[in-house]
Amino acid sequence: MGIVNDQSAPSLVVVDPALADSLERLRSVVDTAVDGIITIDERGVIDSVNPAAARMFGYAPDELLGRNVSMLMPSPHAEAHDGYLEHYLNTGQARIIGIGRELHARRRDGSAFPMRLAVSEMRFSDGRRAFTGIVTDLTDRRRLERQVLESAASEQRRIGQDLHDGLCQQLAALGVSIEMLKRKSSQGSTIDPAQLDKIRQLLNNSLGQLRQVAHGLQPVSFRAGGLPAALRELAMMTADRFHVCCRARCANDADVDDQTTADHLYRIAQEATGNAIKHGKARQVRINLATPPVGGLWLAVMDNGVGFPGANVPPTVPPPTTSGMGLRIMKYRADAIGADFRIRRRRRGAAVCCALPPARR
Template sequence: MKKRAATKSPRPPKRESLPEIVTDSYEEHFRLLVENIGDVLWFREVDPPRFSYVSPAFERIWGVRLAELREQPQLWEESIYPDDQKAVRAALRRWFTGKTENYEVHYRVQGRDGKVRWLADRGIILSRKNGRPHQIGGIARDITEREAAEAMNRRMAAVVETTDDSIITMNLDGEIDTWNAGAERIFGYTQEEAVGRTMSFLRPPQAEDDEAVFKRMIARGLRIDHYETQRRHKNGAILDVSLTISPIRDAHGRLAGFSKISRDITERKQAEQTILRLNAELERRVEERTAELRGQIAARRQLEEEILRISEREQRRIGQDLHDDLGQQLAGAWMMADVLARTLAANGAREQEAALKLSTLLGKSLNHTRALARGLHPVAPEQGGLGAALKNLAERSADLFGITCQFESRAVIMLEDQRSAIHLYRIAQEAINNAVRHGRAQNVRIRLSRRGGKAALSVIDDGLGIKEPAAMHEGMGLRIMRYRSEMIFGTLEIVKAPKRGTCVTCVFPLPPASKPTSSSNGLKKL
């Protein structure tokens, strides 16, 4: 229906004469009443259609002046909402034909301002003419707010009835007033079976009476949110439910009862128990597998340790053979060559120069053999331990590679375990080899220092350095270095040196009895 164009604000209506049926001494009182109430009082002649009287409230609801309505009676019906016009005509037809004694219908009207309002229109027949209704009258009451409230109530009722949750209301005595379809689905009791009873019939056997606690809390105006408990189904099954309980207050704010929303969480609880069981099973299997892996790792470590021990033992044996056998033979040959050279020199023989070269060559071979023997059996407690071995390593590396290699130590570190000392020695040895062969270093420092309760062995060079994390390009040498550090419960770190080159550091724990001591000259020795 098209909206009518807005008109100017209606002028105050002139005082109209009341219909002839109101002729007693109370006419003025009656006029004041009908002109000030919010309802529309109307009187109308049926044939021809004409309104003999309409109260001023009409102008407020319809937005049409009374003078216009007198001239155009059809404006009343034309303002009725299009969807409701058919029902209004049908109600009038039944009334006029005597099928209903009174006229009563609810419909909507759309005022000229576009607003839609609900009316409850009731009428009676005042007089008849030729057996047909001639004069009729009634009251049209604005029920817009009531209709809105009822519509809201209908929507809420639909929500309550269609929700899967149980929604129950109870009075202050704890007796059930309402019981929705959700409650019937969850607990199995019909509305007829539940209304009027207390909630005790849902309490599982031997369960605490939490309803009494709820009533005391509600009486204090408190709300209970998501309280998890158990209830009993009609068939005896125990259900896990989550309760939300709220107070209900009347129009004056007084406590009138309380509502309870129950949600069936049985499946969720069962799922949680299943998850807990599966987690426990997973943890058990992880523990078993972890124990199995620990055993495998321990066995592998033991095998690797045995391989290293065999390797070190063979190296020591070879070193001893070089020292005791080849070394002794070379020493004897060198002494004989030396005597021969001096004898030839004393006699002025021309072979003295060749004998001197032979003596020199044998001397170098003897020194090289002894160096190899010391390298194969580097750490001997009776020869100064790890410190002396590292110092000797620096000297031999300088001679062997033609570089500057120095050993620095400002702490005395006593290692009772010779295997740990050998591992550290081999780490330093490999680091020097890498610095020279791959980094082209010219200067190398071997440093032994303390770091709190631990010690650190560092090899710093001035070579090319590393271009990416060492773990990305580790060869066999680096992997063996890391393994040796793990064997002594240490950590190996390979980083760029502050200026250039590479710094290889092995941090390892010290035995409890190892304490720093100082030498008499103020420097700490290893």
């Protein structure tokens, strides 16, 4: 299925082979584009649509041709669109053309989805004008953003609960012990050193818990040694908790100045390590953080587990069959910091790789 044009539109007979070749190339770019591409005339009537656009809106391409583009918009924009177009043609004042916006679009089944729309104008030699809209479906991106926010909120709830159940109880016990000592000393009794020891122990426990909470909130910045140190600690905690061999090999100069970038890389390593244990049943996990000669930073989490299900290396991220969010969120995090994210099949096990280009470090 290629780009579909309205047959009633003026057609072009191309005789120059070089021109025909370049038109053919252009057509194949449009046909295979991931984004939807729709052109409309001055009245808002659709005169061409590429396969991605038709898929996105749930129509067959020829169901869209010749119809008003407002059918792809929810209320109130659908009713107002002819007016927007007229206003632009009369006044030249653009609200969207040449600017681009995030809006909602309407699928065939009436459901709305978030999209980024970029519109540009074309002017033909005969005076006709037309508009090209490039539509990016933001549904997955929005879902991931929600998921990242939810996981941050659930982490906060967990920390709140830990603070309440652990630290608050210990501090309350500390308060009671100090109150008892005060009463004793006001009655002239001597203070038992064992009681002071108990208080010191409670204080040390509380301090330990507080440190853990602080580390949980800011996994990288709280450690001296930045990202390499945080990853070494992740490896130690993983080995300890799951009784596997988990090692981090991190170049000491492989730190990043930007805190957000460091946090995202740490969370990617954390999810990949968790997956290696949970899904790969790995006995060995290696976390590598290196500075390649070309610059930038290279993070890889490699395991010796069962590998990804299916015969091939997952060609895309996430694999289409998974319902989990971990891989999607790792990819989202990598995108957010401008890094390349890949999953590789190893001779035994899997590898999750994330390459940060020099400019992003």
